[in-house]
Amino acid sequence: MKGKRVDITMIEAGLNRFLADDRNLVLGFAKEPDGVSHRIFKKELSRFSLLNPYFGINGAFFLRRIFSKGQRLLLFLRPCEIRASVELIKLTQIEREGIIAVSVDCFGALSSKDSSNGFPDDHQGIADALRSSEKVRTACKTCKERRGVVGNGGIRFGRDGTLWAVSYDDKGDEFCDLFPGDHEELPAVMLVGEGTKAEPFSSDMTEFSKDFSKCIMCMNCRDMCPVCYCIDCVFNGSDYLPRGDALLNKIFRGGTTSLPSGKELFHLIRMFHVSQTCVGCGACEEACPQGIPLTRYFKGISERLQGMFSYTSGRSVEEPIPYLTFLEDELNDAAD
Numbered sequence: 001m002k003g004k005r006v007d008i009t010m011i012e013a014g015l016n017r018f019l020a021d022d023r024n025l026v027l028g029f030a031k032e033p034d035g036v037s038h039r040i041f042k043k044e045l046s047r048f049s050l051l052n053p054y055f056g057i058n059g060a061f062f063l064r065r066i067f068s069k070g071q072r073l074l075l076f077l078r079p080c081e082i083r084a085s086v087e088l089i090k091l092t093q094i095e096r097e098g099i100i101a102v103s104v105d106c107f108g109a110l111s112s113k114d115s116s117n118g119f120p121d122d123h124q125g126i127a128d129a130l131r132s133s134e135k136v137r138t139a140c141k142t143c144k145e146r147r148g149v150v151g152n153g154g155i156r157f158g159r160d161g162t163l164w165a166v167s168y169d170d171k172g173d174e175f176c177d178l179f180p181g182d183h184e185e186l187p188a189v190m191l192v193g194e195g196t197k198a199e200p201f202s203s204d205m206t207e208f209s210k211d212f213s214k215c216i217m218c219m220n221c222r223d224m225c226p227v228c229y230c231i232d233c234v235f236n237g238s239d240y241l242p243r244g245d246a247l248l249n250k251i252f253r254g255g256t257t258s259l260p261s262g263k264e265l266f267h268l269i270r271m272f273h274v275s276q277t278c279v280g281c282g283a284c285e286e287a288c289p290q291g292i293p294l295t296r297y298f299k300g301i302s303e304r305l306q307g308m309f310s311y312t313s314g315r316s317v318e319e320p321i322p323y324l325t326f327l328e329d330e331l332n333d334a335a336d
């Protein structure tokens with residue numbers, strides 16, 4: 001694998017060159033007085049940050065329904081965010097032409113609920129601090145793909161302290177052209193290796209009911225999931241979650257009901273809806289005010305299901321989502 005050797009100053013200068021074209025934007029991270037957050041840059045980078053050690057939102061969430069022609073948006077995000085953007089392209093929620101997606105090697109992240117000042121600034125310091133932290137999120141501990149190898153291009157860190165801009169296709173070439181120098185062979189050992197497997201999904205419904213018993217049905221988990229995009233969600237009406245007269249009718253028919261009703265149905269249907277596109281980012285768990293371990297269930301079951309179809313969400317824009325394809329003869333060799 002070849003790439004261009006860069007450093008943070010070169011990256012910032014390259015992105016500013018990209019922004020010199022009036023049609024172009026960059027979505028990445030910026031240092032704010034109270035931490036690091038997503039930011040869209042239009043004219044020039046300011047307080048740009050290559051990494052964000054805290055996870056609050058999956059940046060692909062901001063991309064749903066970008067259909068604008070003629071504008072180009074360079075994404076400079078974590079692998080799970082780029083993977084979600086790839087799924088949204090396949091789900092026709094993003095105009096593919098306008099996106100250049102660059103995934104940056106990721107060392108994991110702490111919950112934004114644990115955010116505090118004083119985290120190291122440089123990538124080696126961030127890597128060391130996260131390696132020794134017990135607070136790394138479940139989604140990151142079980143992350144399948146932390147490497148900047150998804151999307152059109154990547155930023156990779158060598159174990160020797162070097163930084164590399166790498167291209168994976170034509171748009172990635174355009175990204176690498178933002179930097180001077182020739183393509184060289186990447187170091188043999190990179191700082192971020194392959195990830196781990198998610199914990200297997202617990203099919204014990206007693207545990208499931210116990211874990212979700214605290215759910216208040218605020219639906220933040222749905223609203224912040226980058227791939228849960230339907231405008232007309234079936235749970236917005238009163239068919240599944242009756243209120244008012246619909247609730248009274250239900251009680252007259254059935255005698256009694258616990259409230260909020262339909263919790264398990266809500267989560268099981270949502271799980272079914274996102275199981276093939278879930279990127280295991282843990283944004284749902286991050287959004288939950290009740291501390292429910294959503295990642296365990298959503299990531300666990302989706303990776304198991306995707307495995308049956310030899311599918312990895314967000315790995316490639318060319319790889320069709322299994323439920324969008326029909327094969328008469330399939331699942332013969334599926335491992336369960």
Ligand code: SF4
Pocket residue numbers: 055078079080081106107108109139140141143144145146280281282
């Ligand atoms: S889920 Fe993976 S890619 Fe996303 S923040 Fe965690 S380690 Fe990084």
Ligand code: SF4
Pocket residue numbers: 224225226227228274277278279280281282283284285295298299
């Ligand atoms: S279900 Fe949760 S883990 Fe999966 S993509 Fe949505 S927010 Fe991320």
Ligand code: SF4
Pocket residue numbers: 214215216217218219220221222287288289290291292294
């Ligand atoms: S965010 Fe938490 S409390 Fe709200 S619906 Fe989801 S699981 Fe329930």
